[in-house]
Amino acid sequence: MYRYDQYDHLIVRERIAQYRDQVQRRLSDELSEAEFVPLRLQNGLYMQRHAYMLRIAVPYGLLSSSQMRMFAHIARKYDRGYGHFTTRQNIQFNWVELEHTPDILAELATVEMHAIQTSGNCIRNTTSDPFAGVAHDEIIDPRPFCEVLRQWSTFHPEFLALPRKFKVAVNGAEQDRAAIAVHDIGLTVVRNAAGEVGFKFMAGGGMGRTPILGSVIRDFLPWQHLLTYTEAVMRVYNQYGRRDNKYKARIKILLKALGVEEFTRQVEAEWADLKDNAETLTAEEIARVSAYFTAPAYETLPNVDPAAGIEEHKDNKAFANWLRRNIFAHKRPGYAAVVLSLKKTGVPPGDATCAQMDFMADLADRYSFGELRVTHEQNVVLADVPQSRLFALWQEAKAHGLATPNIGLLTDMICCPGGDFCSLANAKSLPIAAAIAERFDNLDFQHDIGDIELNISGCINACGHHHVGSIGVLGVDKDGSEWYQVSIGGAQGNAAAIGKIIGPSFSALQMPEVIDRLLQVYVRERFEDERFVDTAQRLGVAPFKEHVYATPIVANNLVGEDHYA
Amino acid sequence: MLETYPQIIKGREVVADDWSVLRLEEEEAADSVVVAEGRIIVPLAVWLAQRDSLAARADIGVWIGADERPEALQADLEKFAVVAVDFPKFTDGRGYSIAFNLRKRLGYKGELRAIGDVLRDQLFSMHRVGFDAYAPPPERDIHATLKGLTVFTETYQASVDQELPLFRRHARDVRVDSGDIGYGI
Numbered sequence: 001m002y003r004y005d006q007y008d009h010l011i012v013r014e015r016i017a018q019y020r021d022q023v024q025r026r027l028s029d030e031l032s033e034a035e036f037v038p039l040r041l042q043n044g045l046y047m048q049r050h051a052y053m054l055r056i057a058v059p060y061g062l063l064s065s066s067q068m069r070m071f072a073h074i075a076r077k078y079d080r081g082y083g084h085f086t087t088r089q090n091i092q093f094n095w096v097e098l099e100h101t102p103d104i105l106a107e108l109a110t111v112e113m114h115a116i117q118t119s120g121n122c123i124r125n126t127t128s129d130p131f132a133g134v135a136h137d138e139i140i141d142p143r144p145f146c147e148v149l150r151q152w153s154t155f156h157p158e159f160l161a162l163p164r165k166f167k168v169a170v171n172g173a174e175q176d177r178a179a180i181a182v183h184d185i186g187l188t189v190v191r192n193a194a195g196e197v198g199f200k201f202m203a204g205g206g207m208g209r210t211p212i213l214g215s216v217i218r219d220f221l222p223w224q225h226l227l228t229y230t231e232a233v234m235r236v237y238n239q240y241g242r243r244d245n246k247y248k249a250r251i252k253i254l255l256k257a258l259g260v261e262e263f264t265r266q267v268e269a270e271w272a273d274l275k276d277n278a279e280t281l282t283a284e285e286i287a288r289v290s291a292y293f294t295a296p297a298y299e300t301l302p303n304v305d306p307a308a309g310i311e312e313h314k315d316n317k318a319f320a321n322w323l324r325r326n327i328f329a330h331k332r333p334g335y336a337a338v339v340l341s342l343k344k345t346g347v348p349p350g351d352a353t354c355a356q357m358d359f360m361a362d363l364a365d366r367y368s369f370g371e372l373r374v375t376h377e378q379n380v381v382l383a384d385v386p387q388s389r390l391f392a393l394w395q396e397a398k399a400h401g402l403a404t405p406n407i408g409l410l411t412d413m414i415c416c417p418g419g420d421f422c423s424l425a426n427a428k429s430l431p432i433a434a435a436i437a438e439r440f441d442n443l444d445f446q447h448d449i450g451d452i453e454l455n456i457s458g459c460i461n462a463c464g465h466h467h468v469g470s471i472g473v474l475g476v477d478k479d480g481s482e483w484y485q486v487s488i489g490g491a492q493g494n495a496a497a498i499g500k501i502i503g504p505s506f507s508a509l510q511m512p513e514v515i516d517r518l519l520q521v522y523v524r525e526r527f528e529d530e531r532f533v534d535t536a537q538r539l540g541v542a543p544f545k546e547h548v549y550a551t552p553i554v555a556n557n558l559v560g561e562d563h564y565a
Numbered sequence: 566m567l568e569t570y571p572q573i574i575k576g577r578e579v580v581a582d583d584w585s586v587l588r589l590e591e592e593e594a595a596d597s598v599v600v601a602e603g604r605i606i607v608p609l610a611v612w613l614a615q616r617d618s619l620a621a622r623a624d625i626g627v628w629i630g631a632d633e634r635p636e637a638l639q640a641d642l643e644k645f646a647v648v649a650v651d652f653p654k655f656t657d658g659r660g661y662s663i664a665f666n667l668r669k670r671l672g673y674k675g676e677l678r679a680i681g682d683v684l685r686d687q688l689f690s691m692h693r694v695g696f697d698a699y700a701p702p703p704e705r706d707i708h709a710t711l712k713g714l715t716v717f718t719e720t721y722q723a724s725v726d727q728e729l730p731l732f733r734r735h736a737r738d739v740r741v742d743s744g745d746i747g748y749g750i
Contacts, residue, residue: 121656121658278723
């Protein structure tokens, strides 16, 4: 993985000094809160409902074991013993003190980490495929380009006060696992007919109040021009993106208002001035950065049946289920990528305790070359595990509550922290996730339902990615009480789609039954091997709506008289 | 209304300053407002409306609003002793792109001054995109504001202050050894 050199270290060190001084000036009232807010946000520090939350950048989700141990240390020393992995492949701590945050940054710097631009109206942490470098269907490893983008966007002087936040995702595989279509910029690394590497360049995707899939503004951008072309997009956005209404300030609204053609024309005109300037990437620079992302010291191993030879466990259903759901095909024979589930029933999705973090770091050291990845579905990946050691790994992970065989299943939910923590939220999301997880805890049932993405957001900002869930749940506020709007048919990846709302919203206590009724329609209507999302897209909302609203949903503790208000 | 700044930051120093910034009141119009004698920085709209009479004066500067385009000044840039860019709020970043375009695209070489909500923690970025003069609100401690110019000694990307990105300025070695965290990943 990428290692800091003296320049990276210097910039982070000077950043900490700058931030420490800013905190000091805030504490002495030299800085007003209004002036301090954008400064602390650009350092990932939010004021939440009860305390400050600090979000730490995990560039494109890649972590070393010592970095994971540092998270455990921070959780223990500065927080309440746990952390929350986010949909941007970062980690956040929910209970930090403002006065401690400069020290946390200093500790992070010792393992080459920081919290720069994890929030605020600037270019955020670039996200990517959690299986980058090992995926069986990878065309080009996207990580060197992610790192180049990280450096270029770090404290870019012109783009630190954008109209709104700006998110970039890069995918280099046949299957898009980085949700590029719902990013402000979504890049796919491709080869053209001549075999040259470049990017399919999408812009203007996003979720939030107005979910829009990105538009391709260039089919093939040679890799050398990645930074200058991105700069052109950013400059058009910085000048013309709306600043009068934060809900209309994302680049997707600008692109929609101008139309793809006009937006692209403006970008190309801007780029004409920049093309081939000094920011043009050189083969030497890409080679330098790529050298940090070479393959580990793989052994030559045959592909094996991980369950073979373990006679006493031949029929071990739990292990078989885990192999079915939590293993991802590796491009190297004899190896597998393993997803450690942070979605155990009863635990908020994405949460891990300091003990689990230390333990995951140990697993990484012992099984996977000391490296881990955070997924945007809020799980953790060990990317390079010998197939012959999967059983041993499973036993260990299981003992620490990290082997729930539910990856891609109903209880592998994406869920934001919601109203329990977040001051933006209109409604709680974690209790909904918990109630649904409890109701459908039966793994046989989950495996029968198969691939399904249940995504829950506590407000329209869509941190829980509800728009692209097979089932999406959005918390809304109606007259001071919390309600939940349900959509179906959303998808991420190559066939990205925005879900459609099925009808009036529900109370919290009705939600498990709502999910159940949606699943009943699916089970009744599905073709063999058809996934929920395919059935939902094939049939449309109507049959689901009809069944869900057919009879009143009785829940013990309803808010209001009308079940479907 | 004329705004005056007893002191501004020029280059990296606090200096006395005798320019005034003209801001139009609601009832004033660009073509009829009377531009007083002395060194005045007028709004772009006033310059465009009164160009014929103002062009004869040597003591005229012009300021560009966040929602205006520097290209409108292209033909006249040589004439001005000072061009300013207004930051209506420090969180409004359009002025950075305006400055960049003034320097890079339009080749403006004279004094480029940041006016409006110009605060210490934005000064470093302002300097990078081509500003060389800063007029923070007069009630601020200007010597404290000055410290904002010396935050980083190294930067990754090219901008107006630095033509070359880091990767073209320094040999950046790949220093990976087996003792490193994440070795071989």
